[in-house]
Amino acid sequence: MARRTRSIVPQRRRKSRTREHVIADLSLHFVAGYVLRAGYTIEAHYQDYGIDAHIETFDGDGEVENGLIFVQLKATDTIARYRMGDGDLSFPMETRDLNYWAKEPYPAYLVLYDAPADAAYWLYIQKYLADHAIDVALVESTSLSLHIPNAQTLEPGTPALWRQHKADVISKTGGNLHG
Numbered sequence: 533m534a535r536r537t538r539s540i541v542p543q544r545r546r547k548s549r550t551r552e553h554v555i556a557d558l559s560l561h562f563v564a565g566y567v568l569r570a571g572y573t574i575e576a577h578y579q580d581y582g583i584d585a586h587i588e589t590f591d592g593d594g595e596v597e598n599g600l601i602f603v604q605l606k607a608t609d610t611i612a613r614y615r616m617g618d619g620d621l622s623f624p625m626e627t628r629d630l631n632y633w634a635k636e637p638y639p640a641y642l643v644l645y646d647a648p649a650d651a652a653y654w655l656y657i658q659k660y661l662a663d664h665a666i667d668v669a670l671v672e673s674t675s676l677s678l679h680i681p682n683a684q685t686l687e688p689g690t691p692a693l694w695r696q697h698k699a700d701v702i703s704k705t706g707g708n709l710h711g
Contacts, residue, residue: 551609552607555607555608555609555645555647556605556607558607558645558647558650559605559606559607559643559645559647559652560576560584560585560605562645562650562652562686563585563603563605563643563645563652563686564585566686566687566688566690566691567587567691569688570688570691570692570695571590571594572587572588572589572590572691572695573587573588574586574587574603575587575588581632582604582629582632582633583602583603583604583640584603584604584605585602585603585605586600586601586602586603587600587601587602587603587691587694588600588601589601589691589695589698597695597698597699598702598707599638599698599699599701599702600638600698601638601639601640601641601694601695601697601698602633602636602638602639602640602641603640603641603643604629604633604640604641604642604643604657605643605645606623606642606643606644606645607644607645607647608644608645608646608647609647609648611644611646611648611649614644616679618682619682620679620680620681620682621644621653621679621680621681621682622677622678622679622680623642623644623677623678623680624675624676624677624678625642625675625676625677625678626674626675627668627671627673627674627675627676628674630657630661630666630668630671630676631668631669633657633658634657634658634661634668636658637701637705638698638701639656639657639658639659639694639697639698639701640656640657640658641654641655641656641657641694642654642655642657642678642680643686644680651685651686652685652686653680653681653682653684653685653686654680654684654685654686654690655678655680655684656694656697657678659697660678660679
């Protein structure tokens with residue numbers, strides 16, 4: 533009688549670091565490099581509920597400024613998958629996250645990191661929703677694709693632009709969001 537041989541599949545004995553983990557960290561460090569060189573700080577949120585990091589800004593004298601800038605990071609090895617015919621990007625986001633960001637008083641940005649190119653594209657979420665007259669509360673699908681202009685790349689001047697967006701929000705409220 534022939535003996536049956538059992539194929540043994542080796543099991544991993546330890547947790548492993550996936551490519552997704554690597555590029556997620558790369559995306560944070562890519563953004564952080566520009567933020568830190570601008571003289572600001574960035575704090576990662578390791579408990580992710582729709583915001584991966586926040587940025588604090590400082591004036592020319594190094595004094596901390598009011599308000600925060602929020603960042604949601606997405607990373608990919610296959611940016612072509614999101615590229616549209618005109619070169620811009622279309623990235624799907626969960627409606628529940630968009631609803632959260634739409635109600636955030638301070639600017640929130642989606643940053644899509646292209647790992648092979650070591651480049652990133654960004655979108656000011658609340659402005660995008662307002663400019664496109666999107667009321668997220670009325671969206672019935674579980675996701676919505678946001679269009680990110682190909683020209684909107686993260687560059688040395690981007691953190692200062694985000695700082696200006698934050699200042700614009702604060703000036704519209706007179707600096708008092710609570711009264």
